[in-house]
Amino acid sequence: xxxxxxxxxxxxxxxxxxxxxxxxxxxxxxxxxxxxxxxxxxxxxxxxxxxxxxxxxxxxxxxxxxxxxxxxxxxxxxxxxxxxxxxxxxxxxxxxxxxxxxxxxxxxxxxxxxxxxxxxxxxxxxxxxxxxxxxxxxxxxxxxxxxxxxxxxxxxxxxxxxxxxxxxxxxxxxxxxxxxxxxxxxxxxxxxxxxxxxxxxxxxxxxxxxxxxxxxxxxxxxxxxxxxxxxxxxxxxxxxxxxxxxxxxxxxxxxxxxxxxxxxxxxxxxxxxxxxxxxxxxxxxxxxxxxxxxxxxxxxxxxxxxxxxxxxxxxxxxxxxxxxxxxxxxxxxxxxxxxxxxxxxxxxxxxxxxxxxxxxxxxxxxxxxxxxxxxxxxxxxxxxxxxxxxxxxxxxxxxxxxxxxxxxxxxxxxxxxxxxxxxxxxxxxxxxxxxxxxxxxxxxxxxxxxxx
Numbered sequence: 001x002x003x004x005x006x007x008x009x010x011x012x013x014x015x016x017x018x019x020x021x022x023x024x025x026x027x028x029x030x031x032x033x034x035x036x037x038x039x040x041x042x043x044x045x046x047x048x049x050x051x052x053x054x055x056x057x058x059x060x061x062x063x064x065x066x067x068x069x070x071x072x073x074x075x076x077x078x079x080x081x082x083x084x085x086x087x088x089x090x091x092x093x094x095x096x097x098x099x100x101x102x103x104x105x106x107x108x109x110x111x112x113x114x115x116x117x118x119x120x121x122x123x124x125x126x127x128x129x130x131x132x133x134x135x136x137x138x139x140x141x142x143x144x145x146x147x148x149x150x151x152x153x154x155x156x157x158x159x160x161x162x163x164x165x166x167x168x169x170x171x172x173x174x175x176x177x178x179x180x181x182x183x184x185x186x187x188x189x190x191x192x193x194x195x196x197x198x199x200x201x202x203x204x205x206x207x208x209x210x211x212x213x214x215x216x217x218x219x220x221x222x223x224x225x226x227x228x229x230x231x232x233x234x235x236x237x238x239x240x241x242x243x244x245x246x247x248x249x250x251x252x253x254x255x256x257x258x259x260x261x262x263x264x265x266x267x268x269x270x271x272x273x274x275x276x277x278x279x280x281x282x283x284x285x286x287x288x289x290x291x292x293x294x295x296x297x298x299x300x301x302x303x304x305x306x307x308x309x310x311x312x313x314x315x316x317x318x319x320x321x322x323x324x325x326x327x328x329x330x331x332x333x334x335x336x337x338x339x340x341x342x343x344x345x346x347x348x349x350x351x352x353x354x355x356x357x358x359x360x361x362x363x364x365x366x367x368x369x370x371x372x373x374x375x376x377x378x379x380x381x382x383x384x385x386x387x388x389x390x391x392x393x394x395x396x397x398x399x400x401x402x403x404x405x406x407x408x409x410x411x412x413x414x415x416x417x418x419x420x421x422x423x424x425x426x427x428x429x430x431x432x433x434x435x436x437x438x439x440x441x442x443x444x445x446x447x448x449x450x451x452x
Contacts (some may be wrong), residue, residue: 003049004048004049004050004051004079004080004081004082005028005049005050005081005082005083005240005244005249005250006023006049006050006081006082006083006084006085006236006240007050007051007052007053007076007077007079007081007083007084007085007226008050008051008052008053008076008084008085008086008087008236009052009053009055009057009069009072009073009076009084009085009086009087010032010052010053010054010055010087011055011056011057011058011086011087011088011089011099011101011104012054012055012056012057012058012059012089012386012387012389012390012432013054013056013386013389013390013393013430014385014386014389014410014411014430014431014432014435015058015087015088015089015233015386015410015432016032016052016053016054016055016087017032017054017401017403017410017411017412017414017430018087018233018409018410018411018432018435019052019085019087019233019235019236020032020052020236020401020403020412020414021233021236021237021257021403021406021409021410021411021412022233022234022235022236022237022238022241023049023050023236023241023403024255024256024257024403024412025237025255025256025257025406026236026237026241026242026244026245026250026255027245027250027251027252027253027254027255027256028049028050028236028241028244028250028256029047029048029049029050029256030048030049030050030051030052030403031045031048031051031052031400031401031402032051032052032053032054032400032401032402032403032414033051033052033053033054033399033400034053034054034393034394034398034399034400034401035053035072035399036053036071036072036075036076037051037053037075037079037400041399041400044400044417045400045402049250050081051076051079051081052087053072053076054390054393054401055068055069055072056387056390057069057099057104058088058089058094058099058386058387059098059099059158059358059386059387060098060099061097061098062096062097062100062103065100065103065104065107066103066107069104069107069108069111070107070110070111073107073108073111073112073228074111074112076226077111077112077225077226080226081226082217082220082221082226082227083216083217083220083226083227083229083240084108084112084114084226084227084228084229085229085230085231085235085236086101086104086105086108086228086229086230086231087231087232087233087235087236088101088121088230088231088232089232089386089432090121090123090127090129090138090232090233090234091129091136091138091147091150091153091161091434092121092136092147092161092166092169092232093153093156093159093160093161094159094169094173095158095159095172095173096172096173098158098159099158099159100173100174101170101173101230102170102171102172102173102174102176103173103174104230105117105174105176105198105228105230106174106176108228109176109197109228112225112226112228113225114223114225114226114227114228114229115219115223115227116193116196116197116198116199116219117176117197117198117199117228117229117230118199118201118212118216118227118229118230118231119166119170119178119198119199119200119201119229119230119231120201120203120209120212120216120229120230120231120232120234120235120239121136121166121200121201121203121231121232121234122201122202122203122204122208122209122232122234123203123209123232123233123234123237123238127139127232127233127234127409127410128144129232129234130144130203130204131166131200131201131202131203131204132182132183132202132204133180133182133183133202134165134166134167134180134182134200134202135147135164135165135166136161136164136166137164138150138153140152140276140434146164147161147164148161148162148163148164149164151275152274152275152276152334152433152434155334157273157334157339166200167179167180167200170198170200174198176196176197176198177195177196177197177198178196178197178198178199178200179193179194179195179196179198179199179200180194180199180200180201180202181193181194181199181200181201181202182202183202183204183208186201186202186203186208186211186212189211191211191212191215201231203234206238206242209234209235209238209239209242210238210239210242210243212239213235213238213239213240213241213242213243214243214246216229216239216240217240217243217244233410255406256403257403257404257405257406257412257413258405258406258448259405259406259447259448259449260404260405260413260427260447260448261447262445262446262447262449263379263380263445263447264323265320265323265324265325265326265378265445266325266378266380266381266382266441266444266445267316267320267325267326267327267328267369267372267373267376267378267381267382268284268289268325268326268327268328268329268381268382268383268384268441268444269328269329269365269368269369269381269382269383269384269388269392270327270328270329270330270383270384270385270388271329271330271361271362271365271383271384271385271387271388271391272331272384272385272388272431272432272433273330273331273333273334273336273339273433274333274334274433274434275333275334276433276434276435276436277333277384277385277431277433278332278333279438280384280436280437280438280439280440280441281327281329281332281441283438283439283441283442284325284327284441284442285327287442287451288324288325289324289325289326289327289441290315290316290319290322290324290325290326290327291326291327291328291329292312292315292316292319292326292327292328292329293329293330293338294308294312294328294329294330294364294365294368295308295311295312296330296331296338296341296342296361297338297341297342297345299361299364300342300345300346300349300357300360300361300364301345301349302351305364308364309364309367309368309371312328312368313368313371313372316328316368316372317372317375317376320372320376320378325441325445327441328365328368328369328372329384330342330361330365342357342361343357346360358387359391362387362388362390362391362392363391363395365388365391365392366391366392366394366395367395369381369383369392369395369396370392370395370396373396373422373423373426374422374423378426379426379427380413380426380427380428380429380444380445381426381427381428381429382428382429382430382431382441382444383428383429383430383431384431384432384433385431385432385433386432386433389430389431393428393430396416396418396420396423396428397418397419397420397423398416398417398418398423399417399418399419400417401414401415401416401417401428402414402415402417403415404427405427405447405448406448407429407436407440407443407444407448408431408435408436408437408440408443409435410432410435411429411430411431411432411435411436411440412429412448413427413428413429413444413447413448414427414428414429414430415427416428429444439451
């Protein structure tokens with residue numbers, strides 16, 4: 001592929017569609033693939049400026065990352081992009097034993113050999129994430145929190161953020177030296193890189209992202225191979241795309257996504273225990289959505305899973321047949337007693353060789369959703385939760401996602417390209433736990449416009 005500006009690997013599915021939306025909003029034609037694209041995959045889509053791969057490394061152990069990432073990085077580097085972006089969640093939640101961003105850098109540097117590795121985590125718009133003197137801050141419901149005091153991320157069930165200094169946090173995951181370009185340089189107008197191999201960049205405003213994008217692009221074009229960059233979708237929403245427009249690499253055109261017509265009903269699969277998702281489910285209930293609690297205690301038991309799936313499917317189909325939208329969910333917020341009950345039941349089962357509670361439950365959710373969508377005439381669906389999104393999308397035989405409409409920052413509607421006719425062409429929105437306003441599910445049903 002000629003003149004590919006950027007390739008990215010998303011460490012989860014919802015983060016991948018976030019990056020995809022950032023490109024499309026800025027007039028960059030991009031496609032998201034479920035695995036490294038083959039030449040025949042690329043030939044199906046004309047004139048792509050960027051490509052992405054939706055991965056799952058955010059939930060992988062270092063051993064699993066070592067198995068999965070080298071081939072993915074090589075395949076993307078072989079497309080000869082100027083920048084290869086390892087897209088991570090804007091909250092940077094990771095740990096040495098799961099979703100290690102530092103280990104991903106180590107793998108990339110053994111594969112791509114980038115001249116240095118910038119880490120650009122700020123994305124003031126749309127995510128409300130700021131980095132100041134190396135410390136990450138995140139907004140929730142209009143309040144700003146240092147990430148280690150954030151009401152959700154400080155107690156994240158798998159990767160709690162107990163350190164806000166990104167250098168210290170990342171330093172627990174890699175032995176590479178980590179430096180900082182702070183706000184004083186960004187405001188001074190000239191960026192001088194420190195000597196360290198990994199460099200964290202501050203950013204508290206779009207102008208900082210603009211400066212970062214220009215500097216990194218100039219360094220990338222001077223390098224022999226791709227520049228391997230780590231960070232949030234701020235690189236796609238602002239940093240690189242703003243600079244590309246400035247220098248004429250992309251046309252100054254309207255966004256490639258726009259609101260779609262409303263549909264009568266949608267189905268939602270939620271595996272998110274976030275309080276944000278809980279509020280969204282509650283608002284949808286107030287406006288007539290049917291809700292179906294999945295019996296997760298039975299779903300993780302091989303002897304009871306089939307019956308639990310059938311019951312959920314029957315209830316959801318009845319709601320759809322009545323003309324109602326439906327939300328199937330595993331939990332209502334982080335304090336839902338079903339979370340502990342399911343963990344205890346799973347531990348008691350002591351399943352030899354099983355790949356974990358999350359993977360087992362995700363497969364069950366994926367099977368339920370596959371059967372539900374295949375047996376109805378739905379045109380639009382939604383999934384809440386990063387890991388859940390990966391499980392569900394894989395069950396729909398998706399090989400590529402094309403952005404078509406904004407719904408909330410970071411969670412666009414996408415057109416499904418599937419090898420199964422029943423799913424090909426439907427629209428899907430993949431939403432992270434912290435993403436979207438209270439009316440998010442109604443906005444999806446309305447095609448990306450205010451449901452009121």
